[in-house]
Amino acid sequence: MGETEINWPELLRAADNASAVEQLRGLVLAALRVALRDRSDVSEAHLEDFTQESIVRILAQLDRFSGRSRFTTWAHAVAINTAFTELRRKRWQDVSLDALTEGGRQLAEHPFAPAESTESSEERTVLLDVLHRAIAEKLSERQRTAIVGELQGLPFDQVVALLGTNRNAAYKLLHDARKALKQHLAAAGISAETIRSTFAP
Amino acid sequence: MNPLNSQQVRELIRVVDQTREVEITCSECRDAVGEYLERRLAGLPIDAALERVEHHFTLCPECREEFEALKKVLNATG
Structure with missing residues (x-):
């Protein structure tokens, strides 16, 4: 099924959304692997953590998706922001x-x-x-x-x-x-x- | 902190020069960056509202870094 045929927000808002969430988790993990492939400071465990945190944020922010891009593009942007924000925070956490x-x-x-x-x-x-x-x-x-x-x-x-x-x-x-x-x-x-x-x- | 070095002075001057009366914030940029990138990759025109995304990148290295990462993902996944 092509993405244009999937109504992601509706599937993710449904009471029984486990399958959609699992599918999205796979897509987000794959995207973060590509986005962070040049970072030597990112392990597989980090990718899993970033993916988990991203899914929570995506589900909490579904109302911000305007439909002006593909849903997965928007979700990847949220995931990339989640991962990069955490990596920057770790690097600069000692500044007072x-x-x-x-x-x-x-x-x-x-x-x-x-x-x-x-x-x-x-x-x-x-x-x-x-x-x-x-x-x-x-x-x-x-x-x-x-x-x-x-x-x-x-x-x-x-x-x-x-x-x-x-x-x-x-x-x-x-x-x-x-x-x-x-x-x-x-x-x-x-x-x-x-x-x-x-x-x- | 030491006084500003040449590079930092140039950066301060550059961001002051680039400043507009109306700008979008990082969260507004994040909401629009998907549409902006999809249109760019499809060779479609960028309207005035989306041009603000482009301008935001000149002032915000973090949003620009995330945009480059998103571009890498879309180029890889199609």
Whole structure:
């Protein structure tokens, strides 16, 4: 039977859904095997755990499936997010909020390494100065903390957890911070083109 | 934390430059990424709503990483 003929949400919502769940479990496990095949830190036991957790999330989130893609594509996206989120969490679990907050404070005071200021062109020095003032004056401590987390490569879920908030609120915090910096640069007469050319690698 | 190095400054400047007034969140991206990828693989046009998914990838390395993994799965399973 082709997938277009299977109404997955209906089968999974049914009281007797064991067979559909088992079939979906096989598909998700196979997908995660492909998605994570290049990761040396993922064992067969991890794949089984990720699959189990993914099935729980897929069943809990069935209402989020809009029907605008194949069901299995949506389910695989949920499973991949589940697995990658857990792998990122393990890698970054030792970072503390104190360290991140301290990084945010330093961002306001001395944001750039000395080489950035001494080896820069005049245009670049002006831009860095404007950016420094914007970071110090236009952003809240929480926004600076979130930005430091992002720039350090901390997973977004980890930033969310350390800030003690939810993903949407954290994204808004960061989005508002980026908008504030962009507006400040524009108000200082620095165009997007100038920024791009000044900081071209 | 040490002051920002050149690479981090460039990354900060890049994400500020890429910032739009209206953006989608990671969970909205995840809800739409399947449709976006299926249309891309089928060579179908991407409308304005789905273009926001593409833009989100320029700001969110995690969603981009998950998109690449999903692409690998769809390419393998057809």
